[in-house]
Amino acid sequence: MKIAVAGKGGVGKTTVTAGLCRLLAEQNRGPWAIDADPNNCLGYALGFPQYLLDDVKPLSDMRQMLAERAGSNAGQGGMFSLNPDVTDIIADYEINYYDISLLVMGIVDEGGTGCMCPENATLRTILRELVHTERDLMVDMVAGLEHLGRGTAQAVDGLLIITQPNRSALRTVPRIHKLAEDIGLTRMWVLGNNVNSEEEADRIQQSIPQMPLLGTLGHYPQIQDDDVFVGASGSNLKSDLSQILTKLEAQLDGDA
Numbered sequence: 001m002k003i004a005v006a007g008k009g010g011v012g013k014t015t016v017t018a019g020l021c022r023l024l025a026e027q028n029r030g031p032w033a034i035d036a037d038p039n040n041c042l043g044y045a046l047g048f049p050q051y052l053l054d055d056v057k058p059l060s061d062m063r064q065m066l067a068e069r070a071g072s073n074a075g076q077g078g079m080f081s082l083n084p085d086v087t088d089i090i091a092d093y094e095i096n097y098y099d100i101s102l103l104v105m106g107i108v109d110e111g112g113t114g115c116m117c118p119e120n121a122t123l124r125t126i127l128r129e130l131v132h133t134e135r136d137l138m139v140d141m142v143a144g145l146e147h148l149g150r151g152t153a154q155a156v157d158g159l160l161i162i163t164q165p166n167r168s169a170l171r172t173v174p175r176i177h178k179l180a181e182d183i184g185l186t187r188m189w190v191l192g193n194n195v196n197s198e199e200e201a202d203r204i205q206q207s208i209p210q211m212p213l214l215g216t217l218g219h220y221p222q223i224q225d226d227d228v229f230v231g232a233s234g235s236n237l238k239s240d241l242s243q244i245l246t247k248l249e250a251q252l253d254g255d256a
Ligand SMILES: Nc1ncnc2c1ncn2[C@@H]1O[C@H](COP(=O)(O)OP(=O)(O)OP(=O)(O)O)[C@@H](O)[C@H]1O
Pocket: 007, 008, 009, 010, 011, 012, 013, 014, 015, 016, 037, 039, 041, 193, 194, 217, 218, 219, 220, 221, 222, 223, 224, 225
């Protein structure tokens, strides 16, 4: 399964992405974990050791190489005219732990312009490549969906939108839904995080009548940022996430 994870800032995207990747790895499925958020937190949540994270080469460094491979100039808007085979380049950038292959987007915003276009083009090139491999893939996104071009969006199996039961997180869901539709993504599910009552779950479902609520996660006070499953070992996080994974796969099987 190939899933992109989106949602408002702080709702739990990285926690969910990391947890699902760890569960996939435990099933010996060797997933790809793609950290598309320039803050690069996914590696920590996955429990990768610091020495590996210190040495990780961000995908933003790959741009020149990709441009050369594509026979175009990365300086010209960072777009690549061809769709080069980049498998060998990717192998040079991934770091592996727990049977998870992590790729990180890296720091962006060259020249203070705020434009992430070249980096997004790089990421799209890589995603285009990886979505055609057999391995599972999870992408931890920023709130917007600018990383996903049309081609890539249609190649992922779907978008998991994380929300919490508060108004500001909920307001973001239809916006993401619209953006996703605009780039041709049709399969989307909402996952409620930090949901502590039926009433809160109902509030989520009522505010997104057009979308299925895949399930909910509770509040797990022991979660730590540097390995989702270490602090949460005494909680239900893992079993709750396992249920979410099962439901997600059932949905995907139903679509097949
Ligand atoms: N269900 C939960 N129970 C307790 N703590 C949680 C839960 N979900 C997430 N957290 C904590 O909340 C914080 C934000 O979660 P996380 O980093 O996963 O969100 P995010 O959506 O990736 O944020 P950002 O938009 O900044 O990337 C983290 O410290 C995480 O450990």
